[in-house]
Amino acid sequence: MPENLRRGTVPAWLYLLAGLGLAALAIPLVGLGTRVPWARIGEIMAEGDARTALWLSLKTCLASTVLAVVLGIPTSVLLSGSWRGVKIARILVLLPMALPPVVAGLALLQTFGRRGLIGSWLDAIGIQIGFTTTAVIMAQTFVSMPFLVVALQGALQVREKGHESIAATLGAGPSRILGRVTLPLVAPAIAQGTALALARSLGEFGATLTFAGSLTGVTRTMPLEIYLQRETDPDIALALAAVLIVVAILVVAITAWQHTGTTRRAAISDDDQLPGADTGADTAANTAAADTPDASHTRGPASPESVDGPGAKTAARTAPRGRAIRAHIAVPERGTDVHLDVAPGDVVALLGRNGSGKSTCVQVMSGLLEGPGSTVRIGERVLDDATTHVPTRDRGIALLAQRPLLLPHLSVLDNVAFGLRARGHRTAAARARARRELTAVGCAHLAERRPFQLSGGQAARVSLARALATDPAVVFLDEPMAALDVDAAAAIRSLLARRFAATRPTVVLVTHNLLDVASLATHVVVLDDGHVIEQGPAPEILTHPRTEFTAALAGMNMLIGRAYRDDAEPADPHLVTIAADPFAITGIADSEADARELASCRAVALFPPSAVSLYPAGTEPAGSPRNVLATRVVGIESAGRLARITLDVLRPEARTAAAPRTAAAPRTWRLSADITLGSVRALGIEVGTPLVAVIKAAEVSVVKTADGSAPADMAPSEAKNR
Ligand SMILES: Nc1ncnc2c1ncn2[C@@H]1O[C@H](COP(=O)(O)OP(=O)(O)OP(=O)(O)O)[C@@H](O)[C@H]1O
Incomplete structure (x- = not known):
């Protein structure tokens, strides 16, 4: 029983009406069944007229269904769009469904009959349609095609268009998008519409009789044969009716089977999990594998075409492959x-x-949205101006959106190969490159799966591999990590950082996450109400925000400095200390591999104000917290039910022995701590109060800054020692 019925969400009276409805449909068929001479069916069907009628019905139905599909699919695509007069066109297409069949037959006769509007012309050149098998096919197509159009047009109108946009960014032209993306996405509706059209053709009677007549072997189909036999031998009519019902049941059953199959797949896809799909543990394992530099069997180089090593990265850094972007995005209706x-x-x-x-900026730059006054130039190419609009597929860009938007009907491998195929690569070469890309994101073992068999994190990795497979010079990222959990987001962030460092494309990254900014961005542009309100190098904007928004975003505590690992702590391989002489703080990297890679790099430690606990000065907090800082209160403000305390960290007397000296020592380090109002009273906090701030290392995220491989604040001697 369906879930909603078990839960009693359906009112009791509905059962009564539903029972009546089913009975109204089934009882006449049962009544017919009781009168059918079942024992004689074989003998009746062996007779010439019956067999001829059945054969003619099957032939004409097949031909009219092929016509309905060939003409109906393009019609549906056109009618699913929005253009002037589309509503009138939709009514016209649906009209044959509402017409009595005899009227449809009259219309065809008056048009294609010997003396009809077009028929008279055809007759003049020796072509006659009326009362031929062609007329049967035309009559069946006329009444059946609207069923396909209705089913398909509805599905096309509500389809997810994101897949098509992504396909365009991957270089696919309109025909490839229609054939490889749009139509496969609405395949269930095509199947259903085709079956409906076939069923309607099979039962067609009135239009056929009026337009084509009833000539044995030429135009007399099964419904006509049944009608005529009813006058002379009702037993034969009943037997033929039974055969027609069996054929109709087969058609409907095939439709129902198709429909159930696709619905089930879609439901699984929505859940993003299924029996046999990876569990969280598997995902974590994959993540770990992908992030371990020496796990060469699961993860190749960050760039499939490059060698992943510090030297390679440094070389790549000096030679960016990305192109400059110069854009004026003007979309007045979006302000x-x-x-x-x-x-x-x-x-x-x-x-x-x-x-x-x-997102509007990204859409205009990627060609998905036309801004009337916009100009976009990438490298030397003008992509948009008053007279130019280069379509998305020709822009040489990649777009990674919040949702992975993998094509559900293709395997993971073919999803990644899609952009390469669209750009003319042969299947074998495209797949070979796609495998390398999958290896680079730790997903080689998923190549043969379908997207609905992936977890959210895996789908995001595959989507990343697909976007980067075409070696784009410009990459747009519209919150690609927003829908992922913390671990999956960290893994993707780390993959992106490696890839960007290795291949140096030009990237525009839309994000709300400070970790993304700190670890990936070299520059920041802040928008408000459709205008730029602040921009500059990322570290500068984050450490000296000039607007309320950036200040709120940067409300996290942070320390930018040089990362080092304490070799005396082998039991804690994730621990990394960020030193900005004389200050230092210990946190945890996303993975052991990240921690190893971070050592000696420029990195940022981030932790929220809620991670800071305060104690009276001179007390030694219980346990063994890693970060114990002597501070002095410089500000107190109310933050809802909490108080936000601003503290200056006091310069330690002696620098931590292991901490390397940095060239540009910060003069002050200011922290925020959110504590309850009760704690403010209990600690007697006021401006000037000395306090001990304690931060657990587990609360401190450590990521390499975008320019992490080239520490700017290192003393020359230390740079040499690296
Ligand atoms: N399809 C649309 N049609 C009309 N206006 C839109 C459309 N999409 C967005 N807008 C409007 O354009 C403005 C900018 O929206 P946009 O999606 O670019 O903002 P955003 O900064 O990306 O927001 P978010 O962080 O929520 O994704 C908003 O006022 C929004 O209401």
């Missing part, structure tokens, strides 16, 4: 007017409140 100037190989984080215009 967006933004100038963006991005240097080759830079990673620009586009920040701003919801609705501030970030």
